[in-house]
Every structure is written in structure tokens, then in C-alpha cells.
Amino acid sequence: xxxxxxxxxxxxxxxxxxxxxxxxxxxxxxxxxxxxxxxxxxxxxxxxxxxxxxxxxxxxxxxxxxxxxxxxxxxxxxxxxxxxxxxxxxxxxxxxxxxxxxxxxxxxxxxxxxxxxxxxxxxxxxxxxxxxxxxxxxxxxxxxxxx
Numbered sequence: 001x002x003x004x005x006x007x008x009x010x011x012x013x014x015x016x017x018x019x020x021x022x023x024x025x026x027x028x029x030x031x032x033x034x035x036x037x038x039x040x041x042x043x044x045x046x047x048x049x050x051x052x053x054x055x056x057x058x059x060x061x062x063x064x065x066x067x068x069x070x071x072x073x074x075x076x077x078x079x080x081x082x083x084x085x086x087x088x089x090x091x092x093x094x095x096x097x098x099x100x101x102x103x104x105x106x107x108x109x110x111x112x113x114x115x116x117x118x119x120x121x122x123x124x125x126x127x128x129x130x131x132x133x134x135x136x137x138x139x140x141x142x143x144x145x146x147x
């Protein structure tokens with residue numbers, strides 16, 4: 001399992017991070033540890049990766065991913081990190097051992113920077129945020145009605 005958060009600036013841009021250990025960009029977050037709730041893991045990972053501890057809001061999207069390209073099956077959670085005030089965004093200190101860069105990008109830019117599976121999940125999370133619903137996906141496909 002993994003959990004991440006979408007953070008925004010006042011212009012509605014999304015904060016992405018560039019990891020040192022793989023290509024492409026990600027949203028802040030990471031692996032859920034044994035006996036750790038996904039929301040707790042999200043807060044922990046954000047604190048470790050960004051050096052800040054903003055409140056983590058509601059669940060936006062959950063996706064079940066079956067095994068692919070050497071990755072085992074997983075469940076991925078995206079939470080709403082809300083809008084980061086400029087003062088708080090200015091306090092971001094990237095975890096140098098894991099992250100090479102971080103920046104705010106438009107949703108369109110994010111769709112090109114993220115791997116295709118994460119880009120789909122983020123697009124659904126953005127829709128969930130705008131419509132005050134939760135999206136559930138299986139391998140990138142919506143299942144049932146958005147709640």
C-alpha cells in the first residue's frame with residue numbers, strides 16, 4: 001500500500017516531487033508501513049519528504065493496481081493536502097536522500113510529468129476534489145459510481 005497527498009498553491013497548481021531513485025515525478029507520499037493507517041502514513045511521508053506537517057484532509061481516490069512490470073499488486077490512496085500558504089510552501093525542505101526537486105505545476109503539466117498510471121489516478125483525485133466525491137479505481141478504470 002502507498003498513500004500520497006495533493007497539495008496546491010493559490011493558483012491551483014499541484015506540487016510534484018522528482019525522486020532520486022527513479023525516473024519521472026510523483027506526488028508527495030510513500031509506502032504504508034505494517035499496522036499503519038494510510039492517512040497516518042501520508043502525514044508521516046509528507047513530513048519526512050517535505051519537512052513540513054500540514055493537515056491532511058479527506059480521501060480523494062483509492063486505486064487497486066494488479067501486478068505489472070515487476071511491481072506487486074497494491075492499493076494506492078490519494079488524500080487532499082489542500083492549499084499551502086506561501087509561508088508554509090517556503091518552508092519546504094526536500095529530503096535530499098530521496099528527492100532531487102519539487103515544484104508546483106498545472107494539472108496539464110502534471111499529466112505529462114507523472115507516469116501514466118499515476119496521471120490517471122491524479123486526474124480522478126482532482127475530479128473528486130472538485131465534486132466532493134471519492135473515486136475508486138481498479139487498474140485505472142472507475143468502478144461503480146463516485147461516492
